[in-house]
Amino acid sequence: MIGEAGSGHPGGSLSAVEIVTDLYFRVLRHKPLDPCWPERDRFILSKGHAAPLLYAALAECGYFPVEELLTLRKLESRLQGHTDCRLIPGVEMTAGALGQGLSFAVGVALAGRLDSMDYRVYVLLGDGECDEGQVWEAAMAAAHFKVDNLVAIVDNNGLQLDGWNRDIMNLAPFAEKWRAFGWHTVSVDGHDLARLDAAFEQVRSVKGQPSVIIARTVKGKGVSFMENQVDFHGKAPNAAEVAMALKELE
Amino acid sequence: MSEIVSLRETYGKTLAELGRENPDIVVLDADLSKSTMTHFFASEFPGRFFDCGIAEQNMVGIAAGLAASGKTPFASTFAVFVPGRCFDQVRMSVAQPGFNVKLVVTHGGISVGEDGTSHQSIEDLALIGALPGFTVIVPADAVETDRAVRAAASCCGPFYIRLGRPKLPLVFGEDYHFRLGKAATMKPGQDVTIIAIGIMVSAALEAAEKLGHQGIDCRVLNMSTLKPIDEEAIIKAARETGAIVTAEEHLEHGGLGSEVAQVTAKHQPVPLEFVAIKDTYARSGKDGELLKKYGLTADGIEAAVRSVMARKK
Ligand SMILES: Cc1ncc(C[n+]2csc(CCOP(=O)(O)OP(=O)(O)O)c2C)c(N)n1
Ligand SMILES: [Mg+2]
Numbered sequence: 080m081i082g083e084a085g086s087g088h089p090g091g092s093l094s095a096v097e098i099v100t101d102l103y104f105r106v107l108r109h110k111p112l113d114p115c116w117p118e119r120d121r122f123i124l125s126k127g128h129a130a131p132l133l134y135a136a137l138a139e140c141g142y143f144p145v146e147e148l149l150t151l152r153k154l155e156s157r158l159q160g161h162t163d164c165r166l167i168p169g170v171e172m173t174a175g176a177l178g179q180g181l182s183f184a185v186g187v188a189l190a191g192r193l194d195s196m197d198y199r200v201y202v203l204l205g206d207g208e209c210d211e212g213q214v215w216e217a218a219m220a221a222a223h224f225k226v227d228n229l230v231a232i233v234d235n236n237g238l239q240l241d242g243w244n245r246d247i248m249n250l251a252p253f254a255e256k257w258r259a260f261g262w263h264t265v266s267v268d269g270h271d272l273a274r275l276d277a278a279f280e281q282v283r284s285v286k287g288q289p290s291v292i293i294a295r296t297v298k299g300k301g302v303s304f305m306e307n308q309v310d311f312h313g314k315a316p317n318a319a320e321v322a323m324a325l326k327e328l329e
Numbered sequence: 330m331s332e333i334v335s336l337r338e339t340y341g342k343t344l345a346e347l348g349r350e351n352p353d354i355v356v357l358d359a360d361l362s363k364s365t366m367t368h369f370f371a372s373e374f375p376g377r378f379f380d381c382g383i384a385e386q387n388m389v390g391i392a393a394g395l396a397a398s399g400k401t402p403f404a405s406t407f408a409v410f411v412p413g414r415c416f417d418q419v420r421m422s423v424a425q426p427g428f429n430v431k432l433v434v435t436h437g438g439i440s441v442g443e444d445g446t447s448h449q450s451i452e453d454l455a456l457i458g459a460l461p462g463f464t465v466i467v468p469a470d471a472v473e474t475d476r477a478v479r480a481a482a483s484c485c486g487p488f489y490i491r492l493g494r495p496k497l498p499l500v501f502g503e504d505y506h507f508r509l510g511k512a513a514t515m516k517p518g519q520d521v522t523i524i525a526i527g528i529m530v531s532a533a534l535e536a537a538e539k540l541g542h543q544g545i546d547c548r549v550l551n552m553s554t555l556k557p558i559d560e561e562a563i564i565k566a567a568r569e570t571g572a573i574v575t576a577e578e579h580l581e582h583g584g585l586g587s588e589v590a591q592v593t594a595k596h597q598p599v600p601l602e603f604v605a606i607k608d609t610y611a612r613s614g615k616d617g618e619l620l621k622k623y624g625l626t627a628d629g630i631e632a633a634v635r636s637v638m639a640r641k642k
Contacts, residue, residue, distance in 0.1 A: 183391070
C-alpha cells in the first residue's frame, strides 16, 4: 500500500501489526457490516500515521473491499494519509496531530458509562506521542474519573521521528509514570499474540481504574532492512524494496 | 435605561434548564465553573458534569469523544483559553470531524477588565471563524444568550458562543425570536448602517440615537451569528444605505469587520469604517475605562459614522 502510494509511514505501522491484529480478530466485539453498532467496542488510533495498518485490518474484517487498499493517499480515495472518521466505516476518530486520541477515548468511555453500555474502549498510542502534554492530562483525567472501560496500548518501539526516544525526549521510567498516574499497567512483548491476548484478557477484570498495556515492539518489524531504522519512520519503500519486503513478510 | 443582566448567569441557568429537558446534555469545565456559571448545571446534575481541571486541550478532546458517542457536550472556560490554549484540539478533534461540541466561552474581549492582557481575548473570533463548519455566535444581551444556547443545543454541529464578563443592558424583550444566521434589525435607517456584535450593540443603539438628533438616520444591525454570516442583510444595507460601520470587541483583523469587508467587496463595495481594536494588546483597567481607551464606545461609533459619511458619495 505504502509503496503504491509513494509516501507514508511503514515503520510505525509494522510495529503494531500484532497489536491491531489481535484486537480486530480476537479482542474487539464488532460487526464490520454494522460499523455504527452502538454496542461495539471502540478502537481509536491515536497515532494516526499508522493509518495503513488500520485500513488493512478494517478491510480484512470486511468494512470495505480489500482492493480499495491500493488507493491509499490518492485523490478521491477514502483512504486519507491520516485517518478521517467521516470517510471510512469503522474509523472512530480523525487523527494525525499526535497526542489527542487518549482524551477522545476518555470521552467515549465516559459516554459508555453514562449510558450504562458495556462496550470497551481501546486506544493505540505511539511512545514518542507520549511527549505530548495532553497525553498526561488525559491520563490524569482517566484515573480521576475512574474509567475502567478504557485500555490504552502504547506501541513502545523506542523510536520516534528524529531518533530514539531516549535521545530525543527520555520517557523513562515509563511504566512507573503510568502507574503513578493511577493506571493499571502491564508490559508485554508486543509481537507475541498469545501474550497480547493474555494481557487484554487480564485487564478486562480491572475495576475502578484505566489500564495501559505497554507493548514492547520493534519499529519496522518483519522487514529486515526496516527494523529499528529511523529512516523508515516516514519514508515509502521503492519498488525493489517493496518486493523484498513482501517476500520477507510472506 | 433598560435592565442590566449577566449573560454568564443566564447561560448557566439556561444550561441547567436544558439539562432537565435533555438527558444527553453533558457539561465540561476547566476549573472555572464559578466564573462561567456552569456550576448551576453541576450542582443539579453532578453525574453529567466533568470538571477537567486546568487542562483545556484534554477538555476539548473529552468533549469530542462524548459528542462522537451521542452526547451533546457543552464545554466552557474563558475565551482566551478556548481556542487560545487548544486551537489544534478544536481543529482536529472537533472541526474536522464536525462533532456536535458546543464551546461556550466567557470573559471575551477586553471588558474582562483588570485581569489584563493575558486574560483579554481579542483574537478568538478570527481563530474560530477560520474553522470550516463552525457556527459562531456573539450574543448582545442575556435574552439572546438564552436563545443562542438553546439554538446550539438543538442544532447538530460545532458551535462557539462568546460571552463577556460584564452585565449588559437588555436590548431584546422576552418575545425576541432569535434566528440563527440572520441579522436582527435593531433600528431601521437609510443614511448609514452600523453592524455590531456583543457588547457593541447597545453602544451602537446609543450612537444611532444621538446621530438621529443630528439628522443622520442610522440603521443598526445585530450580527450575532458571525458565522455563517448573513450576507443578504449586509448586501442590502450596503445597497440601501451606501456606507457601513462595524463595531466589535475584537481585533480589527479577522472578526466582524473583515467579514463585512469581504462580503461588500465582492457584492456591493461601499465605504467602511471599523470600530475595533487596532493591532495592539490592551491592558488592565476597569471595563468601562478600557472600552473608552480603545474607542469601543458610542462616541467611537459616532466618530466612525461621521468619517464614513464623509467618504460616502
Ligand atoms: C502534534 C504532532 N507533532 C508532530 C507530528 C509529526 N510526527 C508524525 S509521526 C512522529 C513521530 C511519532 O513517534 P511515535 O509516537 O513513537 O510513533 P511510532 O514510532 O509508533 O511511529 C512525528 C513527530 C505529528 N504528527 N503531530
Ligand atoms: Mg515510537
